[in-house]
Amino acid sequence: MDHLLKLLDCTPEEIASILDLADQLKYERKHNIPHRHLEGKSVGLIFQKSSTRTRVSFETGIFQLGGQALFLSSRDLQIGRGEPVQDTARVLSRYLDGIMIRTYEQKEVEDLAKYGSVPVINGLTDFCHPCQVLADLMTIREKYGVLKGLKLCYIGDGNNMANSLIVGGLKAGMSVSIATPENYRPAKEVLDFAAGYDVFSLTEDPMKAAENADVVITDTWASMGQEDEKEIRMKAFQGYQVNDELMAAAKPGAMVQHCLPAYRGQEITEKMFEEHAAEIFEEAENRLHAQKAVMVTLMKK
Ligand code: CP
């Protein structure tokens, strides 16, 4: 594994080994066992969109591994003034040992990896959010002890989270059911991949998707970059809310996950959010451990 650009590129074994290492690093941090696997290494964090969790978990994560992070806002980089990604990649590769990038187009992340010579980690694009889904899988496995055979249900926008959950869930041996409005389906590339799995289903009916689910996941109805569509989206997603009624269709005691930030009263009710706050914030914490595992896997060479 040279990069983490999207989960479609990862084998089930690679995903499982990152999750195992993440569990180990979480244990070591809890017990103050040093794990400075990336002593003296630097990772650059390029952000073209806002972030709370991704930025802070990568910065502290590399520090705990003995390395350092450089926060690189695209507002300050020459890339924000039009310097080509091909040149940025070749320059940064001479200084850094790894690059994380959060941006709009998936192609930009792929190009960074293509033209650079250090590992590239996707910290969210419009297409996918692999780091988040590794943390989600870790959190679900912590609760149930396994992933294989569980039913993962996602309700809402067929966005970057939906795309990564479909691929990650199926590769982890879960059954995956998705409910989105007709015009907000997941990406074609992801649906083509999922078509090979008889444990995958896509519907417009949230109640049907939630039936017997072990874990119910949702995300904002308007992602970063879609601010102008907010009004039309609020209407399109009515009925796609994680609430009491929806959770009654899931298995008793089913888990709720949300990548955050959450919009209470929209994709999830205040009540459901607070009832499941412990597992949602565990999921947020696990970003740290999962990304440390990704950095060690890619950068400790
Ligand atoms: N879930 C997530 O990626 O959060 P941030 O946007 O705060 O990084």
Ligand code: NVA
């Ligand atoms: N789908 C959301 C996820 C935020 C972490 C977005 O892209 O804005």
